[in-house]
Structure formats: C-alpha cells, structure tokens
Amino acid sequence: MKKSSAVTTPTFLFLCLLLLLPLLARSNDDLIDKICQATPFCDLCEASLRPLSPSPSDPKSLASAMANVVLGNLTDTLGYIQSLIKHTHEPAAERALAQCAELYRPVVKFNIPQAIDAMRRGQFGFATYVLGDAEKQTDSCQKGINSTGANDESAVAITARNKQVKNLCDVAISVLKSLMNGR
Ligand SMILES: *[C@@H]1O[C@H](CO)[C@@H](O)[C@H](O)[C@H]1NC(C)=O
Ligand SMILES: *[C@@H]1O[C@H](CO)[C@@H](O)[C@H](O)[C@H]1NC(C)=O
Secondary structure (H helix, E strand, O other): OHHHHHOOHHHHHHHHHHHHHHHHHOHHHHHHHHHHHOOOOHHHHHHHHOOOOOOOOOHHHHHHHHHHHHHHHHHHHHHHHHHHHHHOOOHHHHHHHHHHHHHHHHHHHHHHHHHHHHHHOOOHHHHHHHHHHHHHHHHHHHHHHHHOOOOOHHHHHHHHHHHHHHHHHHHHHHHHHHHHOOO
C-alpha cells in the first residue's frame, strides 16, 4: 500500500489538469450543442458551426456565423443558377431560372450583408426579418421551378439547394431567437 504515496501532490495536480483539459476545450462545443438543439435542423446547425475555426464562442458570433453560412450557400446557389441560364435553351426553364436569379441577387448583394452588419450593432430583430424574407424568396424561386414541371438533373439540383438554403434560414432565425431570448 506504500506504493500509492509515490504519487506526489504536484503529479496529482498535473494529472487532474490533464483530465480537465478536454472538458475546457469542449465548452464551445457545448454552446453549439445547446444552441443547435433548439433549432429545427440540429444536424444542419452542427454541420454549419462545428467546422468553423476559430470556433465561435458566444451566441452572437454563432448567429453571425450562421448568417454567413446562409450567405455562402445562397451565393453558391445564385452562381449555379447563373451557370444554368447560360446553358438552357428551353424558354420556360430559362424564365424560371432568370426569375430565381433576380430574386436572389439583391438578397445576396445587399440584404444579407446588411443583416450581418446589423447584427454587429445588436439589431437582431432586423436580421431575423431579412432572413425570413430570404426564406420567402427561396419559396418563390421554387414555385417557378415547380411550375415548369421539369424534373431533370438541374431542376432536382436547384430544388435540393433551395431546400438547403431554406433550412439554413430556419436555423439562423432560430439561433437569433435564442440570442434575443438570452438563452
Ligand atoms: C452550405 O452549408 C453547408 C451546411 O452548413 C456548409 O457545410 C457549406 O460549407 C455551405 N456552402 C457554402 C458555399 O457556403
Ligand atoms: C415544389 O414541388 C415539390 C414536389 O414536387 C413540393 O414538395 C414543394 O412543396 C413545391 N414547392 C413550392 C414552393 O411550391
């Protein structure tokens, strides 16, 4: 039994610290968990916020980061739509695509960047409104795509992207609501 006293106090403290380190490193993750679990698409929320480096460490940076993910995806979708317009020769499809591009351009260029700016000044209500509006634009775009009756590869791809952007907007709005409710 004498052997156990060979573990000196400094060694013991060091071992305790080693055990604590992973817990300390996880505190950001726990904030992400807590915030994401309150959103309607927890997996999407986690997939959006986990890979970020440096990891956002407070609710306000999480909300900004989420709005940036929406902006990234919508920018990407707009680029995809614009590339399709160049290669489409079917008038109905071309009209639907052009309408989507028109809907998305101001949202990508002005509205969401403005919302991200407003969040820095604490105007979370305005940011929530803008993201809700962006979500409505994805519905309008999708209606147009649906009305062409097209079910080819590009229609399927746009539908998937629209859905992703819509869900990301839902997540971002929910993160903003958590922030506004001080949770
Ligand atoms: C779109 O959202 C997904 C899921 O959050 C993310 O992993 C991806 O990086 C985003 N894409 C762009 C271009 O921002
Ligand atoms: C578009 O069509 C899909 C199924 O084809 C449907 O689930 C979706 O609700 C429609 N979207 C809109 C905005 O009309």
